[in-house]
Amino acid sequence: MKRMFYGFVILSLAISLIGCSDDKPTSPVTNPGNTSTSTWNASGGYWSSTVDASSTTEFAYFSFTTRDTTTTGVPKVGATSWDLGFRREVVKTNGGASTNNSGDLLATDLGAVDFAAVTVADTAGKTWVADQIAYFFDNWYDYNPITHQLTANRNVYSMLDAGGHNYVKFRIDSLTGAGMPPDMGTVWLTYYYQPTADNASLPGPTVSTSFAVESGTVYFDFSSGAVVTPATPSNSTEWDLGFSSYNVFQNSGPNGSGAAKGFYAYTELTDPTDIDAFTAQPAAPMFPDIPSSALTDWYNYTGPPLHQLLSKENIYLLKTGGKVYKVMIESYYANVSGVPTSGHYTFIWKEL
Secondary structure (H helix, E strand, C coil): CHHHHHHHHHCCCCCCCCCCECCCCCCCCCCCCCCCCEEEECCCCEEEEEEECCCCCCCEEEECCCCEECCCCCCCCCCCCCCEEEECCEEEECEHHHCCCCCECEEEEEECCCHHHCCHHHHCCCCCECCEEECCCCCCEEEECCCCEEEECCCEEEEECCCCCCEEEEEEEEEECCCCCCCCCEEEEEEEECCCCCCCECCCCCEEEEEECCCCEEEEECCCCEEECCCCHHHCCCCCEEEECCEEEECCCCCCCCCCEEECHHHHCCCCCCHHHCCECCCCCCECCEEECCCCCCEEECCCCCCCEEECCCEEEEEECCEEEEEEEEEEEEEECCEEEEEEEEEEEEEC
């Protein structure tokens, strides 16, 4: 499923969705004073909010409490300062792996049910989840259901390093001494690092190395070909790939301040393990790891010729700070200066 998802976002996203939102109104009902993104729908009894999430790098953060986006485009101090984060097609919540201020938000997907009919009774018996991370390099191993062991499938990948200018191709060859998660044992890696900035040629020769991960976390730097120990990994460009508990993660997005982006190089090869045959990075989009929330699959992709994202119109329940909200994304398009523009959410919501 992840591979299909990244295939979808490879295409230019001209997308149109429509949204409203709903919360318990104050008396009198007024729009928030900052960006006036929310309007009370008196007949439907809900709020309709719009958020400009067209930036490819920065999230737009929205708060149910203020019915507004934050003023600076980054989360304010305090766990309740933002509830939903939007960036292009990605939607995250202030909980789990996505929070940077101890957010407690949990969410559940009710499916395509009647928004008006959803009440607090629908919270009973639901599975609530906090945000996790969707790792781009998530299919580097095979799972044996009999032995419950994970083994490297030796697929070839490529990426931009944390600096965002040097290309790398690599292959995870094997694990030795590995046990049940989180014990990865020792990782054996083959790679080629292109030392010339912005040069997409990846001719080789490759280098093989190994390093013990075991039950810890290891950060690897391709430029030096060595394991590094950054003082603050989340704010360091010293490392490119991280290894922990069978996860392989990039220095970017939810993991770090770098500009690393990945590509499924094996899809270009007749033999997906033939690292020598992958000699240049194609002119194709590359992707970082992203937050994964209960709202991650909010859309359907139409395919060619329009390549649109259309809302599934699923209803989501979100609970935080002792309150529960119901939310439905309606639209991903807005008319900007007469031009239909993607990355502009409209969603409806209400406190239950």
